[in-house]
Amino acid sequence: MITAGLDLGTQSVKVVIVKDGKVVARSKAFSGFDPAQAAEQALGEALKEANLSMSDVRHVTSTGSGMEMAANSNSTVSMMGADAKAGVHLFPNARTIIDVGAEEARAVRCDDNGIMMDFVVNERCAAGAGAFIEAMARALEVKLEDMGLLSLKAERASSINASCVIFGESDVVSLIHKQESKPEIARAIFEAMADRVSSMVHRLGVNPEVLLVGGVAKDVGFVAALKRKLGVDILIPECPEYVGALGAALVAVNRVKKV
């Protein structure tokens, strides 16, 4: 059985095609101004990659903040539901799944079957999410990709306030004026973010094993900071940004079976 999962995130659209429980194609496109268009384009690319046509796909499930915009999806699933499903699929022992995306951070607690039991979403501010790193990288005049490695060079962290992206940025500027070193500031940024995310996770209870997914999971600086804050080892799947889409595709399998 072939199913597809669409993850219409705030920054990019991700598509995963699953055949009998295995991923056969992935693709990604920028959401831009027309996420529906982007989704269609990404789905087309993925189908091409897997050498399939739309008629081969039994069921398409969409997720993400724009899930209702997807034109050719058959059903929707919440982002937390998709994360839980995919998380347990990838790591059968994972019970806490943290998803840090571009503009939102989420944490899900789930049971053995990948059914979510509880969840938390960061409230309204992107300070705990990817956009925060992006804004800070801009302030530090560092490439986004280099931020993580840069922060690992620091022995200690400066201190900044991460209650808000804007205030965070002004904090960074004042640190620059104090002539603190770049690595230390970078590390401070990740520490502050990890603080926010970990306090969110603590509200759920830290149940090993902890899985980190979403685009920010690729950032070594953040992962290191979160590990320090939570005091547990963190699992990271390959292609963490596709986990939501994978979850949606797996949910699609269930939806087909149910009917």
Add this chain to the structure above:
Amino acid sequence: MKSQSEEKKYMPELSEKEVEELRKAITDTSQRVVAENIEKMKKADQNRPEAMNYFDEIADFAQREKEIRAAKKEGKKVIGYMCLHAPTELILAADAIPVRVNSGWYDASKLGDRIVPVEVCPMVRSTIGAKMIALSPYLELSDALISVLTCDAMTKLGEILSDYTPVWAMTVPRVKDSAQSIRLWNEEIKAIKAQIEALTGNTIKGKQLKSAIERTQKATKAFRRLQDLRKGPPVIMGRDAMLVNQTYMWDDIDRWTEKTEALCDELEKRVSQKNWVCPTDTPRVMITGTPMIWPDNWKVPTLVEEANPQGILVADELCSSERLLYDPVGVDEWSISDMLNAIGERYLMASTCPCFTSEDGNEDRINWLLTKIKDWNIQGVIYYVVRGCMLYAMEYTRVKKVLDRNNIPVYYLDTEYTREDVGQMKTRVEAFLEMLSARIDI
């Protein structure tokens, strides 16, 4: 020279033109919102009980406003109250009209920002805003207001409103079950009785008080009947039931009782026909937390019942809905002093407002939540808090712990008096409902 008491303590001077413009804008929005909400409710249940028509009508404030104006011409007094701790039986016994005046207009809260900081409870800010531009007919028609000092925001609200209308403050003891608390509160009840008598010119005698208590008990009976009907498979949409509960705040009590009984008759027929409003495996949700006031603040119940997957509200623990009238006044002997004591106890001790605490820390509310969960067969709880409502927000942790222990999912939904965050809330509510349905499937 103006004496100090004539000067406005808080309220800014607004030009008549500005007031007029603002009122018009908000009234227009409000009318649209009322129509929209009712439209949505009608659409949600194609086969809506006929008896709901009455409540749709009374939900539009204009009709009741006309009635109250007519009654005022005949010399009746109107006494507004801002909290359910106000003893409405005494108002009824003095042949005055009780109305609850809390405001649910989102846009009015932005006006309130001119007087108090944005951190303050938006319901209070909205009530202030409504008063500034004479938006709420009930607030305008009130000859006096009873302000019960439950939380900090309420305390100052009374003070601010006293710029326009006489406000009678009632001190609520924060430890409700100690002997000295009930003594203080009983004195407050006696004092408020004297105030009401002085305003209306009617002495409250045993006979009138007994009849007022009995009328309210009849209303409670109808009210409980409606809530009890919701214990079974869903026979009425939660929003419809909430609207019925809420209209009690301004409707004529006897007519409300009659119409609610009629609604229950109709619903009972539906129960015997097994005519449910939604599939019986729809997740059963209860809302607890900050009061939700018609017409604007209707977004959460609408979200829950229009979400995909759908949820059904079968109960709530809100002082604007199920706590309004669930507890009766229990009179042992019909002497006036015993009746006053009974009223005092009902309006203090039966309440499960988080403004109270005790040695065991407001155990009553926890217990009552657990009872509701059991009796109404609740599968998930939405803990609704508006920003600035400290008491409900702080008690969440405790409620969450207890509910976790009882394996009942609870979701903390915090919001503001605004329409803009509906999209974001929708995602969260839907994820919660998805989780509930997944749990039901197992």
Add this chain to the structure above:
Amino acid sequence: MMELIGEILKLMVLSGLALAGVLVILIWKKGLATKVTYLRFLVQAVSMVAIFYLFTYPVWQLIILIVIFVLPLFIGRFFCGWICPFALIMDAITLIRKTVKVRYRLLPDKLNKFLHNLRYVLFLVFLIIPVALYLLDPPSSFDTSFLLAMLLSGPFEPWRILVGPLIPLIVPWEGPLAISGVYFSYPYVQEVILYSEVVFSELIVNIIAWVFVGLTFVGSFFVRRVWCRFCPTGASIAVVNRFKGFKWAPMLHIDKDEEKCTKCGICKRVCPVQVTEVYDQKGGKITTSMCTLCTRCVEMCPYEDCLKLKMGGKTVFKSRNWLEPSTIE
């Protein structure tokens, strides 16, 4: 022969009354009687007449004594709440007070508790009197049977203090007060007369007796069930509720479901003997020797299933939504 017919007639009346009692219970079970207060009045009246008849046989007094002393071990002070004729008199006075709309007075909780403990002292005093007399005027040889005789049938018959509240208004024996051949009495009046006769002249004795009657009338007019607060007859139950070893014994008790309770305070306010434990206790079995099991609190509690009267683990009577819930299950 006529006497025998009389006895048979009496027995018939008695069995009729018993039947009426059973009927009452059946009506109650079917839920036809909505107000327990009226039911209680009926039971009390039936019991009063029944006790009147029982008193016509002297031997019964001792049996009643044993019954009221042993029964509370098992059914608590149910007897006080539902059967005792003195309680009926006090309830009737309360009814008069209610109709004239006078508010009752509350005793301070401390005084109430003090009176509650006083009952044991009273109980002991009456038992000690004959022993004291025995010691003051020692017989030639120590003789337990003599002491026993003093306790049971000596001049003071101290055990009778325990049947004191059972004396109905109309008595089948000759008493000091008679109107056209019908003898009247009043709980404890015989004892009051007996004890005061030792010291005072007849006139003063009569005055004391009337003052006693007046005091209990005025007392129970202003304070609900004033005598029940310190009545020595209710002492036996305390043994059960005070000592852990007897926890198994009471079969009849009030039970509280904590989760259903909103602490609205109605149970505390309506209690005629000002028991606070129903309100204060966290839930489960309510253990207090003050409670007369009149079930007024259960009747008035507005939360369904919150308060229950349980007998041997089975619920006999429970609080309902007294505004009548919807009939659909």
